[in-house]
């Protein structure tokens with residue numbers, strides 16, 4: 001092996017088939033957008049391979065502000081590319097921000113649904129909450145099922161709730177559906193639990209009225225909302 005390598009210049013990353021290089025760059029992108037941008041500056045080939053859907057779809061957005069306070073066309077274009085390539089985090093952010101600030105409600109909901117369907121836990125939680133707020137009967141049940149039974153959210157409800165609240169604290173909530181939530185459980189004798197949804201449904205007795213649990217969950221969200 002050592003002798004074989006002596007005569008050649010070794011295996012260069014540039015000699016990799018494009019699909020392999022693309023996969024390498026996608027993995028780099030998924031752990032750090034900064035590293036991806038550095039890689040793009042290395043050479044023309046890296047630059048070209050990086051400008052592809054699979055990279056936009058997987059790139060980490062950790063380094064990007066959730067709400068852009070100043071217009072930045074480069075960043076906006078990059079995030080748009082991410083959404084068009086179905087990057088779940090990009091779809092989740094756009095969908096939640098737009099829905100709660102009452103912009104393009106239908107397409108916002110589609111973004112959150114798409115992110116949730118691709119396995120994004122925060123999006124699944126946000127979708128459950130939105131369904132509960134906006135829905136009656138069928139949609140409300142769908143929201144409840146998502147929060148209580150979804151495999152993606154198993155053991156992660158509290159974390160996702162905290163993440164959604166952190167996002168909502170950065171924006172002005174203008175969508176009227178969140179302003180005056182009506183009580184879901186009408187049973188006067190039901191006592192509200194003080195805690196939120198069970199972290200893990202298997203560990204907690206399923207004795208609580210589902211509608212009460214629903215009221216508690218949306219109550220937590222409403223209590224933390226900054227309105228304008």
Ligand SMILES: [Zn+2]
Nearest residue numbers: 185190209212
């Ligand atoms: Zn109840």
